[in-house]
Amino acid sequence: MIPQNSPFFKLPSEIITNILENLLLQGLVTCKQTCKKFKELYDSSSQLQYIAELEIAGMKDNPYCSMSVSERLELLRKREDAWAALQPDFSATITIPKAPAGIYDVTPNTYLLGVAAIPNEILTLGIQSITLPSNANEALAAPSVVYMTKHIVDFGTSIEEHDLLAAVTIASTPDHRLFALELTLFRHSTGTLHDQAEKPVIRLMQVDTMVSISIEISGENLAIIVSARDGGGPDELHIFNWKKGTRKGDPMPAPNLGLCYLREDLLLMPEIESHTLAIMHIPHSIPGVDDKDLPISLITQLALPPLAPGQRIAYVQCRCDPSPTAGDEYPQYSPKNRPFFNDPRCAIMVMEMVFFGLEARKSYLAFMHRSTLLDLLPGGWESKIKLPEPKATSESASSRERAPESVQEAVHDSPPSDDSSSEAPPQPEPSSSEPASTQPPNSIPTDQGAPEESNAEPTNALGAEGAQDYADEAVVTLLNQDDDDDDGGGDDGDDDDDDDDYEDEDEDDGGDVDDHDSFYSAEDHEDLPSAQELGISLNNEALAWNTVADGIMYPILNTPGNTLGLMQDGECALDGGTYIPPIVDWSDWGPRTRWLDATKFASVYITSTAGQRFVRIDKNSRAQNSPIRILDFNPYHVRKAHLSNERYPCTDRIVGVGPEELQDESERCLSGGVFIEDIVSRLPYIESSTEKYHGYDAVLLDEQRIIGIINAGPEEFSSVKDIAILHYG
Structure with missing residues (x-):
């Protein structure tokens, strides 16, 4: 309990509110229950209420939105009420x-x-x-x-x-x-x-x-x-x-x-x-x-x-x-x-x-x-x-090449959509793979094999009319075979030796997918x-604590049927490896x-x-x-x-x-x-x-x-x- 005459409360309300903005829901609730002054601050602050109610709703604030906090809070409450009552607007x-x-x-x-x-x-x-x-x-x-x-x-x-x-x-x-x-x-x-x-x-x-x-x-x-x-x-x-x-x-x-x-x-x-x-x-x-x-x-x-x-x-x-x-x-x-x-x-x-x-x-x-x-x-x-150490040599120029102009132009020249006037939305600087945000977590605006490029035919568009003249009859035949006989499909999938243009690791089966069939076939x-x-x-005995070479964290499965392709017990090196949780x-x-x-x-x-x-x-x-x-x-x-x-x-x-x-x-x-x-x-x-x-x-x-x-x-x-x-x- 903080005394009402605490020097802390002599700070301007704006500063106290800015401090409280850094708390999560539990911290805000605790402060609100601490004393009358904190409760009054919370009840009078749209910003604190918005932070708390966002977390209750399981949502995140949009830093790119220009709405005021009071407008955001109003929309959030309207949304939560509509879902709770299942009454669409x-x-x-x-x-x-x-x-x-x-x-x-x-x-x-x-x-x-x-x-x-x-x-x-x-x-x-x-x-x-x-x-x-x-x-x-x-x-x-x-x-x-x-x-x-x-x-x-x-x-x-x-x-x-x-x-x-x-x-x-x-x-x-x-x-x-x-x-x-x-x-x-x-x-x-x-x-x-x-x-x-x-x-x-x-x-x-x-x-x-x-x-x-x-x-x-x-x-x-x-x-x-x-x-x-x-x-x-x-x-x-x-x-x-x-x-x-x-x-x-x-x-x-x-x-x-x-x-x-x-x-x-x-x-x-x-x-x-x-x-x-x-x-x-x-x-x-x-x-x-x-x-x-x-x-x-x-x-x-x-x-x-x-x-x-x-x-x-x-x-x-x-x-x-x-x-x-x-x-x-x-x-x-x-x-x-x-x-x-x-x-x-x-x-x-x-x-x-x-x-x-x-x-x-x-x-x-x-x-x-x-x-x-x-x-x-x-x-x-x-x-x-354990991650590999960076190499001294710089990235090769070939790895930075873009798609051939012919491929780019072919796709860009595809027939326009029904909304030919549509444009890309404004594009902020893309975020990197690493956390790069300079905003605090509760910052709310105030009311103020190495794959290769394809050199095959461009994946560009056909008009809807031209679709009926689709020429890849081999694919059509493959699709129709699958449609006629879902459980068919021979086991002649070992054509590795005939794959001259693709890496050996790139062997598998291909064709059409229907989301319904993937559920119910x-x-x-x-x-x-x-x-x-x-x-x-x-x-827990199905997996042993063991060591894997090169620091790769893999469980060592002591039984057959290891479909993740993990090493079996006894195959791993004992030095320099990593222990694996069961x-x-x-x-x-x-x-x-x-x-x-x-x-x-x-x-x-x-x-x-x-x-x-x-x-x-x-x-x-x-x-x-x-x-x-x-x-x-x-x-x-x-x-x-x-x-x-x-x-x-x-x-x-x-x-x-x-x-x-x-x-x-x-x-x-x-x-x-x-x-x-x-x-x-x-x-x-x-x-x-x-x-x-x-x-x-x-x-x-x-x-x-x-x-x-x-x-x-x-x-x-x-x-x-x-x-x-x-x-x-």
Whole structure:
């Protein structure tokens, strides 16, 4: 307790307020409860209230926004009230302008969807981008379209941080058995090759069959998984510095499409065969060090709940939105009139796991905070990372070459989008890979192999009319084969000797991907063994404390089925290595998660989460309208709802808090024959439902909106016809 006559209170109120601005929520609450003077200061300061309420909402302030603090605070409170009551401030329906293909993505302000070369065909030659409205009076922007001359397998985005759209294309090669995969980096706002990429067109690898692609981007790091859809190829994880166009480390085995950044330099990948979540460290590029020499280090593995006999994981997808940024900087390409943004550290990761057993397919959803996963890292792990010393020689001029002018011009000359007048947003100086912010964390404005450049045909545009004359018939044949026979695909993938133009490490399978199929095609994964079938026990004895040469942090797996490509016990050197922490047992971290049986959900799009919320709708909502349900995992919201005598009518239940007799019931997810025992998960949440019923085929979520998917027909994988926007702020 500070006496009211303390000399501290003789300071001007402005100075005391400036001091308090450096505190986080807990510190502000403590000060407010200390004495009457502090309470009066807090209650009279919009700035202190904004700092506290931002943290409660799980959001970060936009330093590029020109709004006053009082305006920001008003918008924040309006937003929080709208989400709590599930009362949108406006709604709209947008018709998809071009014939859609199956690939898609959702960012905080944009819905992106592939463009089919021919309606209802698999071939994808474009990406259409729809800017979502933020207020009722906002005119809908004309959609932009990037067309390419090569079939687009899939794409990834980092629009808010880098104005980046990364597309993977496939094309035939002179060897009729092989197809070339390329990664092309565009500016999303202009559709031109990204000017911050030294090599905007990167050769990825050659493949001989269909693949699925997963791309995640954070800071300078672009992680991409190439996975053979017939289960016969060496599925691989590749990591690039997208700005330099260089590969970090070597390709790693990755028999699964799930990827999620915990931090710019920390990547989580679900590991099917060892039945764990692997967390890896990706070093920043170092001047004078070849990126290929940087060690990709496994930091720890988190065991998943043990499976029942005869069960195996078919696949895992995960998402945690938004992705972290370099140095935790505010994403510089976010709208300047948007005063805040979801804090990546507070965000929920959702993981969809599909299992196959003796009877039927079963699917579960698991939820956990990104901050929880970061807290599970072993203490002192960063000090154990050994990085190579910089070389004395300077970077070669060849590594700084840009794409050939012919390639750049070809892409720049692509047919203009429907909004030909669109321009790139103002571009602040890009943040570096290292933290470079000069702003205090709570600074609020006052009311005052080494990949090579492709020399193949330019990945430029075709007009929508020309798409029907697409000439790469070998790719069309490959796509049709995969569409006709999902579980086909021979095992003649060992054509290494015929790959003269690509590095040996760049061998894999290639082809088309449909986000729906990647979720629901059982045949793709039926040959995958379970951890039990591989003899892997899920306890701390499965990993030994051991030493790895060259300071690479790798667990030494003492059992077969080591799909991360790690050295086996006895292969490592005993001198100069690094000790490795054991696996984190499920019982030690599982209760901090929440598991739900997803069998009755409508089609589970992995883009159904943003910040700390998850959205779902009943499976039969197309036939019989249903309410939209929101799960809110924000701990402050849960606590407030639990303690409040007045609840919003939309609040159906508060799970994970309350009387002890209800706690036991709510913390258990029935095993359903998939797991050895029921899953105990105690992460609390609020479940709310809309008053209005909707007939959507599926629902997505971004920072401001619920997005209802309206398909052209009743079939489960029918193409998207319209999207409905329910805006909350």
